[in-house]
Amino acid sequence: MVAADRCAQVFDPPACATLWRLTDSIEERLDVIWDEWLDDSAAWSPFFERVAGISSVDVATSLQEFDLVSGEEIDKYASIKKCSDGRSIQLPFIFDDRGQAVAILALCFGAGSTGQLVVPYARRAG
Numbered sequence: 001m002v003a004a005d006r007c008a009q010v011f012d013p014p015a016c017a018t019l020w021r022l023t024d025s026i027e028e029r030l031d032v033i034w035d036e037w038l039d040d041s042a043a044w045s046p047f048f049e050r051v052a053g054i055s056s057v058d059v060a061t062s063l064q065e066f067d068l069v070s071g072e073e074i075d076k077y078a079s080i081k082k083c084s085d086g087r088s089i090q091l092p093f094i095f096d097d098r099g100q101a102v103a104i105l106a107l108c109f110g111a112g113s114t115g116q117l118v119v120p121y122a123r124r125a126g
């Protein structure tokens with residue numbers, strides 16, 4: 001909630017997807033999966049212990065170490081440039097419900113730096 005609010009303060013584009021405002025179908029799937037994750041919270045303990053040990057500020061490296069992104073997704077991220085406003089980064093494709101689009105949104109947070117949030121977004125279809 002805090003990250004979603006902060007991103008909306010910095011850049012809140014209409015008719016777009018951000019990591020904190022995905023499509024309705026993705027949000028609905030996450031609501032269902034969330035209950036399953038809560039029911040199996042003990043299984044997530046090792047994952048969150050690893051997260052607590054992250055010392056790198058390199059988003060791409062951290063996501064790759066957790067096997068959350070692929071080399072192809074990192075390559076696509078590397079070719080995306082920040083917008084001229086310096087506070088956003090637009091993905092060069094229409095957002096769909098594919099996991100790759102979500103992974104690239106997450107990777108694009110690496111375009112920012114400490115104290116300089118850059119909000120990644122993509123236009124939604126229709």
